[in-house]
Amino acid sequence: MAAPGTLKSDCSSCFALCCVLLPFSADAGFGVDKPNGRPCLNLLDDDRCGIHTTLREDGWPGCTVFECFGAGQQVSQVTYAGVSWREAGNRGEMGAVLTVMRLLHEMLVHLDEVARRSPDDDAAAARRRIETLTAADPETLLAVDLDEVHDQVGRLLAHASVRVRRRWPDAADHSRRDLAGKRITGDLRGCSLRGALLIGADLTGCDLTEADLLGADLRGAELRGADLASSLFLTQPQVNAAVGDGATVLPDDLARPGHWT
Template sequence: MREPELVADCSRCFGLCCVLLPFSRAGGFGADKDSGDPCHHLDPHDRCGIHDRLREDGWPGCTAFDCFGAGQHVSQVTYAGTSWREHDNLGEMAAVLSVVRQLHEMLAHLTEVQRRAPHAGAAAVREELLALTHTDPVTLLSADLDEVRSRVSPVLRDATRRLHGPGRPMPDDLAGADLRSKDLVRADLRGSLLIAADLRGVDLARADLLGADLRDADVRGARLADSWFLTQAQLNTTRGDLATTLPDHLARPAHWQA
């Protein structure tokens, strides 16, 4: 099995997120759409007609979304190059995309563990997930993702503890909080609500950000380069600038420039 591609490559995908995923105006999209209905901006070549001006045209939800490479994997591996245009069960394809996206997100975290704190147990779990992503649609849809997640989560926790010791406990709800004067080095922010939190200039070295809700968080000048389990999807929902430091595997969101 090839190493997983955990970064979206739209050139090798059939625009699956634009067809299979439902979205709404309330969620940051310019229209309401059901699963299976192609977005009206999708062109005949499965490319977005307004990709270079999504935020300006009222589609910030598209710029925040990240499939972790699930789109091209489902297009080219799971369905072996069969487009949604030729498939007779878009409901199945949508469910498969959702499953693979979740598996790829977990694989991204396990890959980070492999890079920063290698461990035989973590490597074994990663190989299991990698094998699962290469199975057929029926097997994928039969997978118990809660059970898979229950095995992955302690592996991720163990990695940070082995390197840094226990994380420093933090409140779960920090939405809107001014955290500029807080010491967040090695903070345990797993699953924390950080919506619209002020993190300007804050050092988040070795902080655990797994599943943290960072929508509209102000991370201008924040030091995120050494944080744990930060994803592109989380980063895309924040407000940052050129002074914000990032992990090498993540890209600076284009809307930060504005």
């Protein structure tokens, strides 16, 4: 069992918060449309998923892409001290807190990468501030100015990206470009793909050494044989949404999705 405070999801320590508190739609790969606050039709009384082993086969691929970065168990076991929405009757509040916590945890994931790859005192201070917030009570969490925190962290990540990628002065800048469905060629080492729309794009065999993938939309992107071992700010949900194979090289801290062949 993963302890609260870790940055990877542990459903066994969570009250199925994503299955209850978050809205989802059939168009996004969740089988049916569901409003926030309504338990998923596949949720069992013990907070487990009744079709967990066959989600993709049963038409629920969206569930295999989602990652809360450990926010679920943090909210369940720390913020609400192990008291479930089933007992407390506070689904609405818990849903709002989960949304805040997930964003804070995702920022911690990126700041941890900065600490590993290009340490910076300001980034370390921001991480300490956010970590303190994740241990706060619901009222404090709901009062957080997320825009301010997000903007600060965004600047720190941008500075770190420049420091890491400076050895590629001629690298391409594809930031926020619409590259959906396109075959991406050329030297992508050290390039910026920040916020790029890469839905269904073909990056087969590409070398993405130190390429910045912060916020890139990789849904259905072909990553077969691609080298992402040292790509910047790549997250598990991005990997889960893409298409790879045994030759795709991932960072050590990311898991190879089970649906990749």
